[in-house]
Amino acid sequence: DAGVIQSPRHEVTEMGQEVTLRCKPISGHDYLFWYRQTMMRGLELLIYFNNNVPIDDSGMPEDRFSAKMPNASFSTLKIQPSEPRDSAVYFCASSLGRTGGHHEQFFGPGTRLTVL
């Protein structure tokens, strides 16, 4: 398996623009997670899905952030409008949570977002 795939790897945009980050989880995994990493706040959980359904979005910073999972092999995290304080590395991870699953989460390479 290719592992968790994220695109783009780097994104530079201007304040006020819409940004869409993409993730393809490992095939067969039933959980998908979005995390954000910054120097100040470390790694934070933003939202996670189970079988394409959002379970906990309490970590989403504000209404400018939204996430969708239209099918088992694709998820997006959208920021509209973007602000400089959104600059961070955004990670997607997936895991197998059903009975017999392995519990650990497998992370993608991340998307480094810079908002000017």
Place this chain on the structure above:
Amino acid sequence: AQSVAQPEDQVNVAEGNPLTVKCTYSVSGNPYLFWYVQYPNRGLQFLLKYITGDNLVKGSYGFEAEFNKSQTSFHLKKPSALVSDSALYFCAVRRGGGGADGLTFGKGTHLIIQP
């Protein structure tokens, strides 16, 4: 609420010496504990986990960790450090049980192995 503390921002160890990276946690119920490693400009790589059973768990690259319930600790160890072990290490916790849950991470510890 669950939390993880990694009390050391940086740990320096000479190559060939044993290393320990400390982690303590707080969570309701039984914990699932994890260690991840991050190399520069890379994602997080899974090292090892404690779910249940033997308190000493072994993982990738010769790392091991000991779960201590009374001290709520899960320290990462390796008997003989390599320069290539230099990286950023994260401890993480979630509540035990079925399904899955988001991980709560510590702030990370920079491990520097000196030749």
